[in-house]
Amino acid sequence: MAEGSSLLKVSIDFSQSHLFFPNIIHWILLILIVLIALTKGPAFVRSLKDRKDNQTAKKSKTDWMRLLGTIVLTIIYFSLMETVGDFFPNMGLGFLLTSIPFMFLLSILYVHEPGRRELVTITLSSIISPTVAWYVLAQMFNITLP
Incomplete structure (x- = not known):
């Protein structure tokens, strides 16, 4: 060595x-x-x-709203991440500040029966998950995020 x-x-x-x-x-x-x-x-x-073998099997209907919503949200998410990150260079805040609304909106898009409990859970997980990921990657490991 x-x-x-x-x-x-x-x-x-x-x-x-x-x-x-x-x-x-x-x-x-x-x-x-x-x-x-x-x-x-x-x-x-x-x-x-x-x-x-069984041609009489039902075809499942495509949920176009969720499919197209996911595609649109993902495109907006990746487009805005670098733009927002440019306001706070080398801090990873582009990732953090775009991930929170992205996770919230994507979760709202997929929840079937939104109630108070579901909205609280979605809101907390949309804030906590990206914040923990940002802290671990950008702060603890100094990994560059947009």
């Missing part, structure tokens, strides 16, 4: 720091896809075969 190096010390080049978290996510997603394919794949293939 070289002098001054340690197993507990991690060094990340700042110019490459924005690639650190996405690489971890890519590997996690790849592992999860393989696990899903191995555990659920055979049953899924059988269900497709059964559906093909």
Whole structure:
């Protein structure tokens, strides 16, 4: 081992720091896809075969409002994230300030029977989840966020 190096010390080049978290996510997603394919794949293939054999199976209706709403909200979310982040450079607040309303609106879009309890839960999770993610990534690990 070289002098001054340690197993507990991690060094990340700042110019490459924005690639650190996405690489971890890519590997996690790849592992999860393989696990899903191995555990659920055979049953899924059988269900497709059964559906093909049984042409009288009902077609499920597409919920266009939720589908298009999700697409529109996602496009707006990613479009605004960098714009908002430019007002507060290198603080990750673009991520935080756009994630809160995005999560809130997306949750409202998918809740079937919104009541007081659901709205409180949605509001709290829309504030707490992005704040915790922002704190852990931007503050604790100094990962650059938009």
